[in-house]
Amino acid sequence: MVTEYVLRKLEEILxxxxxxxxxxxxxxxxxxxxxxxxSLPGAVVFPESTEDVSRILKLLSEERxxxxxxxxxxxxxxxxxxxxxxxxISLAKMDRLLSLDLDNHRAVVQPGFVNLELTKRVSxxxxxxxxxxxxxxxxxxGGNFAENAxxxxxxxxxxxxxxxxxxxxxxxxxxxxxxxxxxxDADGLDLLGLFVGSEGTLGIATEITVxxxxxxxxxxxxxxxxxxxxxxxxxxxxxxxxxxxxxxxEMMDQLAMQAVDKSRYHVGYPxxxxxxxxxxVDGLEASVRALSQRVMDxxxxxxxxxxxxxxxxxxxxxxxxxxxxxxPAIGRISPDYMVQDGVIPRSRxxxxxxxxxxxxxxxxxxxxxxFHAGDGNLHPLICYxxxxxxxxxxQDVGRQILELCVDVGGSITGEHGVGIExxxxxxxxxxxxxxxxxxxxRDQLDPKxxxxxxKLIPTPSRCMEMKGVAHPTVSSMEQILSASAxxxxxxxx
Amino acid sequence: xxxxxxxxxxxxxxxxADAPDPAKFSVCVHCGFCLEVCPTYQExxxxxxxxxxRVYLIKLASEGLIPLDEGVVSPVxxxxxxxxxxxxxxxxxxxxxxxxxxRGQVYLARVENKKASGIQKLFLRGIFPYPARLxxxxxxxxxxxxxxxxxxxxxxxxxxxxxxAMREMEGVMPEISAQRALTTLPERIPVAQPKRSVGLFxxxxxxxxxxxxxxxxxxVLTKNHIEVxxxxxxxxxxxxxxxxxxxxxxxxxAKTNIDVFLEEGVERIIINAAGCGAALKEYPExxxxxxxxxxxxxxxxxxxxxxxxxxxxxxxxxxxxxVERRVTYHDACHLCHAQGIRKEPxxxxxxxxxxxxxxxxxxxxxxxxxxxYNLTHPEMAGNLLERKMDDLPETIDAVVMGNPGCMLQLxxxxxxxxxxxxxxxxxxxxxxxxxKEGVTYGN
Numbered sequence: 001m002v003t004e005y006v007l008r009k010l011e012e013i014l015x016x017x018x019x020x021x022x023x024x025x026x027x028x029x030x031x032x033x034x035x036x037x038x039s040l041p042g043a044v045v046f047p048e049s050t051e052d053v054s055r056i057l058k059l060l061s062e063e064r065x066x067x068x069x070x071x072x073x074x075x076x077x078x079x080x081x082x083x084x085x086x087x088x089i090s091l092a093k094m095d096r097l098l099s100l101d102l103d104n105h106r107a108v109v110q111p112g113f114v115n116l117e118l119t120k121r122v123s124x125x126x127x128x129x130x131x132x133x134x135x136x137x138x139x140x141x142g143g144n145f146a147e148n149a150x151x152x153x154x155x156x157x158x159x160x161x162x163x164x165x166x167x168x169x170x171x172x173x174x175x176x177x178x179x180x181x182x183x184x185d186a187d188g189l190d191l192l193g194l195f196v197g198s199e200g201t202l203g204i205a206t207e208i209t210v211x212x213x214x215x216x217x218x219x220x221x222x223x224x225x226x227x228x229x230x231x232x233x234x235x236x237x238x239x240x241x242x243x244x245x246x247x248x249x250e251m252m253d254q255l256a257m258q259a260v261d262k263s264r265y266h267v268g269y270p271x272x273x274x275x276x277x278x279x280x281v282d283g284l285e286a287s288v289r290a291l292s293q294r295v296m297d298x299x300x301x302x303x304x305x306x307x308x309x310x311x312x313x314x315x316x317x318x319x320x321x322x323x324x325x326x327x328p329a330i331g332r333i334s335p336d337y338m339v340q341d342g343v344i345p346r347s348r349x350x351x352x353x354x355x356x357x358x359x360x361x362x363x364x365x366x367x368x369x370x371f372h373a374g375d376g377n378l379h380p381l382i383c384y385x386x387x388x389x390x391x392x393x394x395q396d397v398g399r400q401i402l403e404l405c406v407d408v409g410g411s412i413t414g415e416h417g418v419g420i421e422x423x424x425x426x427x428x429x430x431x432x433x434x435x436x437x438x439x440x441x442r443d444q445l446d447p448k449x450x451x452x453x454x455k456l457i458p459t460p461s462r463c464m465e466m467k468g469v470a471h472p473t474v475s476s477m478e479q480i481l482s483a484s485a486x487x488x489x490x491x492x493x
Numbered sequence: 494x495x496x497x498x499x500x501x502x503x504x505x506x507x508x509x510a511d512a513p514d515p516a517k518f519s520v521c522v523h524c525g526f527c528l529e530v531c532p533t534y535q536e537x538x539x540x541x542x543x544x545x546x547r548v549y550l551i552k553l554a555s556e557g558l559i560p561l562d563e564g565v566v567s568p569v570x571x572x573x574x575x576x577x578x579x580x581x582x583x584x585x586x587x588x589x590x591x592x593x594x595x596r597g598q599v600y601l602a603r604v605e606n607k608k609a610s611g612i613q614k615l616f617l618r619g620i621f622p623y624p625a626r627l628x629x630x631x632x633x634x635x636x637x638x639x640x641x642x643x644x645x646x647x648x649x650x651x652x653x654x655x656x657x658a659m660r661e662m663e664g665v666m667p668e669i670s671a672q673r674a675l676t677t678l679p680e681r682i683p684v685a686q687p688k689r690s691v692g693l694f695x696x697x698x699x700x701x702x703x704x705x706x707x708x709x710x711x712x713v714l715t716k717n718h719i720e721v722x723x724x725x726x727x728x729x730x731x732x733x734x735x736x737x738x739x740x741x742x743x744x745x746x747a748k749t750n751i752d753v754f755l756e757e758g759v760e761r762i763i764i765n766a767a768g769c770g771a772a773l774k775e776y777p778e779x780x781x782x783x784x785x786x787x788x789x790x791x792x793x794x795x796x797x798x799x800x801x802x803x804x805x806x807x808x809x810x811x812x813x814x815x816v817e818r819r820v821t822y823h824d825a826c827h828l829c830h831a832q833g834i835r836k837e838p839x840x841x842x843x844x845x846x847x848x849x850x851x852x853x854x855x856x857x858x859x860x861x862x863x864x865x866y867n868l869t870h871p872e873m874a875g876n877l878l879e880r881k882m883d884d885l886p887e888t889i890d891a892v893v894m895g896n897p898g899c900m901l902q903l904x905x906x907x908x909x910x911x912x913x914x915x916x917x918x919x920x921x922x923x924x925x926x927x928x929k930e931g932v933t934y935g936n
Contacts (some may be wrong), residue, residue, distance in 0.1 A: 024564025027553065028546035035523050046538065073540060074525040092538035112538070114529055137581075138529040263583045328524035331584025335519050386518075 002042030002087060010045055010087075013055045018046040018093075022355045029088045029147070032070065033135075034078040036256030036338065036391055037420050041068075042085040046093045050168055050206040051114020053089065058174030060087060065448045071112055071140030075147060076317040076339055077419030079199050083454040091142050097121055100208060106165070106182055106211045111440060118212070127212045132158040133415070134324040135447030145205050152248040152323065153280070155374035157213075159415065161196040168207035169195060172446040182209050189448040190208045191220050194441070197443035199417050202445045203261065216282035219247070220292040223318045224277040224299040224307040225270060229253065230274035233349035236373045238298040239279070240346065244291060249374030250323050253353075254460060255333070256368040256381065262332040265321040275374065278323055326370045327381060334366070334383035338394050341416035342405030346376040354381055355404055363397045377449065378405065403428050418456045426458055503557035506565070509601040511740055513594040518552040521545065521586045527578035532859045532877055533571055538691065541568045544578035544588045551595050561602060567726075569595045570805045571873065573866055574736055575859040576830035589831065590778055593735050622729060673700040674707035678723045682711060686809065687720040690757035694750075694773065696766045697729045699897040704795030706897075709924035710765045710800055716927050717809050721763075724753045730764075731779075732772035740779060747776050748786065751793045752854055762793070765800040765920055767896035768864060771831035773797045797829060801837040801895060814929020815847040816922055821889045822850060823881070823903065824857045825896035838895055838919045845926045851886045858884075862902035872879055874902070882906040891915040893922065 002021070010019045020026050021043045030038040040064065045176065047053045052349050067087040070080035072198040082088055095112035104123055107118060115136040118129040132151035133139055139149070145167065150159040157163075166180035180192035203410075226232040232251055239246055252260070257269040257276060269276060272303075277299070281291040292309055299307045310316035344352050353369065360367040368381040374416055383398050384390035402412045402425045406486050411419070412425045507513060527544040528534050534543035541550065547568045569592055576589045675695040691714060695707050714721050728748055731743035750773070754762050764770040774797050776790040798806065823844060828834045834859075842850050848900045859869055861877030883902070885892060892903055892914060902915045 011648070022564075024559070024562060026543065027559060027564055028540040028543075028549055028568075031523070033523055034889055056919065072525055072528055074528075088539065090540075091657040135524065137605035138526055260583070263585060264580075265583065325526070328522050328526055328583035331520050331586075337522060338616075 002065055002085060003063070006059065006065055006087075007043060009063075010043065010056065010431060014045055014047060014052060014058070017185055017216065018048070020044040026088070029070070029073075029090075031084070032049070032073040032075045032078060032080040034076050034081065034338075034419065034421055035336070036386075036395065037078055037081060037083075039082050040085065041082040041088040044088045044090055046090050048093050050170065053170045053206050054174045054176050056087075056089060056174075058172055059446060060172050060450060064448060064450065066453050067453045068455075069111075069142070069146070069204045070199045071143035071146075072114070072135075072138050073418065074135040074139045075143060075339070076411075076416045077421040078295040078415050079147060079419040079452070080143075081420060083420065086452075090205075091140065091204075094142075094206065095140075099264075102127065102190060103214075104183070105212050105214070106209055107212050108207055109141050109435060111145065111205050112140050113142075115139050115141055115144060123215070126215045128215050129163070129210060130154075130213050131160050131163055134327060135326075141208055141210065141469060142205055145196055145208055146198070146200045147415065147417040148373075150372070150377065152250055152320075152372060154415075155249055155372065156245050156247045156282075156358045161193060162197055163211045164192065164208060165211060166209040167195065167205045169205050171203045171204045172448070173450040177203075179225050180209070197417070199419060201266060201442060201456050207391055216247075216284075216288075218285040218288040219282040219289050219316075221298075221310040221319060222279045222281075222292055222307060223310070223319055224279065224296075224304045225273045226275045226277070226299075227273060227303070227305050229275045229353050230350045232277050233353070233373070235277060235299050235304065236349065237347055238302060239295060239374075240290065240300060242294060243296075244281070244294055246279050246295065246374060249372070250278045251371055251373035252276050252278075252323065252326060253368070253369040253469070255325050255366060256330075256370045257293065259331075259333045260300045260322045260326045262331040263325060263329040265325045265329070267318060267322045270305075278319055319490060320374050323370070326368075327379070330368060330381050330383060333368075335385045335387065336383075336391070336394075336420075337368075338384065338398055339381045340378065340380045340398050340401050340414050341418070342380075342402050342410060343412075343414040344376045344405050344408050344410035345376060347375075348410075349373065350377065352378070352404060352408060356401055359397055359400050359404075363393055365394060365397055367397070372414070375414070376410065379433075397417045399425060420455060423454075423456065423458050426456075495814050503818070505557045506554040506559065506561040507595070507598045509598055510583060510595060511597055513551050513555050513598070514781070515552075515555060517587050517591050517594075517818060520584050521548045521552075522584050523549065524583070526581055527588070530577040530581050530858075532573055532575060532577065532861075533873060536873060536876055542571050544572075544586075546580075547572055548588060548591060551591055561598065562706075565595070566599055567888055569599060571870060572872075573859050573863040573877075575826035575856060575863060577826065577859065579829045580857070588773070593738070593740075594779075595737030596736070596759070597740040600740075604647065609715050609912075618739070621848050622742060622746055625746075644742070663792055669701060670704035674704040674711070675700055675723065675725065675727070676812065677704070678708065678711055678721075678864075680723055682721040683804070684715050684718050684720050686718060688718045690720040690722060690759050691761040691763045691798075691803070691847060692722045692724055692727075692754045692757050692806055694730065694764040694769060695723065695761055696764065696769045696897070698794060698901075699766045699769070702901065702916070703897055706765060706918045706920060709918075709920050710763070712802070712929060713804070713809075713920055713924050714763065717804065717807060719803075719807065722758050722759050726753045728753075730769040730772045732768045733864055735772060735775075735779070743772075744779050744786075747768060747779055747790065751776065751786075751789050754796070755789065755793060760796065761803060762797045763800055763803055764797060765895065765918065766812050766898075767799065767825035767828035767832070767834075768898055769801045770797065771827040779836065780867060792824075799832060799834055799895065801828075802832075802834055804923075805837040805840055809841070809844075809923075810909075810927075811844050812923055812926035813929065814926040816845050816926045816929070817847045818888050818922065819849045819851060820891045820893050820917075821853040821886050822856065822919075823860065823892055823894040823899060825894050825899045826857070826859050826863070828895050829857050834895075838893070841919055842893060845922055848922060848923055851889055853886065853892075854884050856884075859860055860899050860902045860906075862896075862898040864898060867902055867905075878902055878906045882910055885914075889914070891917050891922075893917045893919055 091112040094110035098108040366383040384394035540546040570795035731746040780787040861874035867874035
């Protein structure tokens with residue numbers, strides 16, 4: 001509960017202008033990019049420094065008030081959604097680039113600093129920041145840190161954890177700690193690695209040191225249109241078998257192409273191809289030319305209908321926009337959509353896509369597919385209409401797809417995290433013992449269970465609840481969340 | 494009770510006709526890709542003052558989940574209606590139209606509660622709809638400037654009692670045009686072997702403050718063998734009314750304009766003010782529930798062209814007179830975001846011998862003018878103007894744009910910083926170049 005006392009204290013720390021408490025002010029914060037679950041925050045606060053965050057967490061810890069950190073609110077699994085009247089700690093005003101060390105390829109940013117903004121700030125000197133989630137024009141590096149965000153180019157360059165070298169983190173009791181080291185591996189246990197991707201459940205990062213890279217000398221982007229998904233999949237396996245590591249290797253199916261072609265980012269895809277591959281190779285001028293030829297050869301060997309490389313920077317940018325805007329463009333063909341984020345072994349692509357198609361047919365919901373084909377990271381976009389009461393069917397379809405991913409040897413998340421959305425599937429992925437171990441680590445750092453509680457790891461009580469419910473509906477989700485809240489309060493005592 | 498039945502029982506918080514259209518907000522998928530281009534979000538980092546937040550709150554109010562109180566009014570009123578969000582939205586949400594519809598509800602609720610502000614009513618209902626009164630106001634201002642009153646007022650410190658924003662605007666008010674072009678231009682300016690006939694929409698702010706731009710527009714058109722009609726019964730386009738939520742008055746104005754221009758039988762309707770252009774192109778939005786007028790509005794809107802758009806469409810004659818200028822181009826929101834016009838004005842500027850076009854960083858970010866936003870929200874408008882002034886390249890001698898509101902705002906910026914910089918309309922430079930090669934006025 002956010003009491004009057006807590007509000008007054010928060011205002012003392014941050015000033016009244018940085019504390020929103022009335023329902024009218026906080027309503028827009030009841031969900032992030034995942035809209036299937038909503039719940040009103042107790043307050044929304046805007047710290048501007050590490051010290052602010054530390055003072056807030058000390059207060060909330062003492063008063064046993066739950067809280068959740070939020071960046072741009074573009075997350076797709078409800079990671080920044082309050083679940084029990086939490087205080088939403090918006091980091092949107094902590095958006096400064098603190099320092100830049102071009103000689104040593106390092107930048108230090110506050111968590112609310114926007115991903116693409118970093119590339120913009122250093123591109124004049126031929127540098128860039130490699131992790132590039134589709135939402136990079138708006139998502140924050142703090143959010144990327146929490147979710148261990150990936151992106152189109154993580155096939156070659158790795159995900160966020162490969163680019164964060166150090167961080168200042170405020171622990172749930174308000175203590176400020178430095179994790180990692182700007183250069184070289186930190187000694188001892190890799191605690192920084194533990195924090196990256198912990199979905200804001202272990203503390204709040206307030207200063208993040210990341211690597212910035214020198215832009216490759218040359219880039220070539222290739223578009224390949226396939227009559228059959230199987231041929232596109234075979235080409236992806238073909239690149240890897242040939243020893244080519246593309247900088248990016250993305251696939252979209254016909255429904256996704258249709259949606260994005262209806263948007264501003266119109267490419268004009270043929271309406272009778274089943275799949276398009278967008279492949280990028282980069283490196284030295286000479287090698288790029290040879291590599292792109294090899295990529296095209298592999299496509300030709302696998303029955304591509306048409307393959308060519310971008311003729312201009314403008315065309316290349318359009319192709320990439322078409323891929324990156326594909327998720328929200330689904331709004332053009334469906335009132336609501338839910339995006340899934342499963343990972344499978346690359347060799348199983350064609351097979352898994354067929355099975356997703358049959359799930360789609362059984363459920364009656366259309367599913368568009370957009371994914372990082374190179375690393376087997378699927379993003380099935382489940383189209384539904386919440387007004388027709390299809391939300392629960394969509395959630396069930398999502399669950400079936402994730403279980404399928406686990407069944408073929410993959411996992412339930414590549415880059416979007418677990419949040420609220422996939423918390424039940426965590427039990428499909430992990431045994432009780434494994435989950436208990438994760439919970440034990442979390443309890444060490446957040447013994448009172450206040451820090452983005454109810455996310456990522458299902459509590460034991462939830463596991464039992466789950467056995468009685470095939471899948472959490474929104475209303476059962478509410479019961480479960482409140483049940484786990486009481487358990488956690490109990491543990492805390 | 495099932496959620497569907499609940500929804501049916503719930504009362505919407507938008508009780509008046511012409512409410513925000515559910516088909517428009519249901520398109521939003523809540524991705525948030527619009528946040529970073531929104532000037533008010535950039536300034537305040539407040540989700541409620543972002544396009545996604547605003548659309549969401551409008552949706553909740555429409556569904557009766559929140560009341561029509563400050564939680565909706567403030568987000569809807571702080572919006573600049575700049576449409577930058579629409580330029581990036583992958584899903585195609587018409588945020589501007591939703592905001593305008595929501596403002597219609599706020600306006601009607603205030604009228605019902607007798608809370609509409611006196612000044613707003615005076616301008617929207619009492620002056621803009623009447624060309625004669627607008628002209629009289631212009632004459633009064635002109636008298637004020639010419640008679641020495643302005644000097645006296647400025648000297649006595651009387652201005653100190655005016656609100657800051659008004660005082661600032663007073664300081665940059667350009668010399669009021671002696672005569673409105675609507676009055677001085679002939680009803681029809683014939684040309685030999687006309688390629689086309691067009692109707693010139695002269696606008697209010699444009700014609701009161703910058704009638705020379707309307708004259709330049711007419712000259713440029715005739716130079717390109719286009720016959721210009723200036724229908725004398727045309728009225729204010731109604732953009733300011735739509736922005737302020739007075740949709741009924743806007744409809745009245747629109748009906749007259751539609752009739753006047755359609756009766757004139759012109760192929761194109763030409764406008765040189767971005768804000769008016771967007772409003773004229775969006776007339777059909779005002780008549781969603783009126784099939785007869787909707788059809789006429791669609792016919793009318795299909796003929797509307799911004800002057801830069803028409804010139805490029807008609808493959809305008811390349812100017813030959815040298816104009817030695819180093820300029821940058823600012824994209825007026827209602828030109829780039831609302832009408833998608835970006836390349837055309839630049840193509841015109843680059844065609845002029847002697848003109849060097851220097852890129853303006855973030856040229857599509859609002860300057861803070863936004864209709865009368867700089868008067869209603871001076872602080873936000875001031876911050877945005879500061880950012881715009883910071884962005885202007887150092888080496889230029891003029892900043893060019895296609896909207897009178899932006900021109901007034903940028904002049905304020907130039908004056909505040911005491912910069913030696915001209916604020917010009919695209920057409921003025923083209924006209925200057927044509928003039929240098931010797932152009933005759935009409936035939």
